[in-house]
């Protein structure tokens with residue numbers, strides 16, 4: 001081996017490196033997230049967050065379908081298809097996408113408007129589409145590694161949910177029902193993805209690719225909050241075609 005070539009990390013070292021990436025880059029650190037959880041946004045700003053995040057939610061099962069198609073065994077597909085079920089639901093159980101619509105209903109947005117994707121920020125669309133395309137075009141290992149942000153989501157979900165319930169009188173437990181099951185699902189999913197990556201990243205290059213995929217995904221989440229901050233907080237320059245406060249109101253009641 002040449003001197004300049006970095007050595008392979010142990011599994012424990014790789015895991016520690018991945019956790020450090022989250023500690024310094026995850027969207028829990030973003031100013032918009034801090035304002036949201038501390039009750040420092042107004043109702044239209046929270047509506048803008050809910051509207052834009054719908055596009056992320058709606059595309060999660062799309063990107064998971066790309067992964068599912070590339071998994072080579074029954075066991076792996078069985079594991080991964082649960083993610084699609086969690087978001088798409090079934091005849092008997094509401095999925096995450098439907099629950100997100102309950103959230104946008106709860107903050108008073110018209111559901112046809114939300115589901116149409118009209119009014120979302122270009123920054124949201126480009127970031128989410130980049131995630132779907134990354135998963136479609138990169139190696140299976142990188143695609144799976146890009147879901148590893150979920151290692152860090154139970155914590156931010158807890159803080160966000162508690163803060164929103166405490167600070168916003170227009171937010172109820174029902175509105176945020178989407179998040180009830182997410183921490184458990186995220187732990188299950190990220191444990192599996194982490195083990196997959198530790199097992200399959202069997203060269204230094206693959207380990208670097210796993211870390212880069214996680215960095216990329218942190219950027220996908222960060223860029224969405226950047227777009228919201230710029231358009232609706234400071235300097236609040238809402239771009240042409242984007243949703244504006246007062247638009248697409250449903251009257252605040254679930255149909």
Ligand SMILES: O=C(O)c1cc(C(=O)O)c2c(n1)C(=O)C(=O)c1cc(C(=O)O)[nH]c1-2
Pocket residue numbers: 060096146147148149150151152153156157182221
């Ligand atoms: O509320 C959050 O902060 C948060 C973060 C993330 C994440 O870290 O990507 C996901 C979710 N929520 C989520 O609800 C979800 O279904 C989800 C799926 C994925 C993924 O990449 O497969 N991330 C996330």
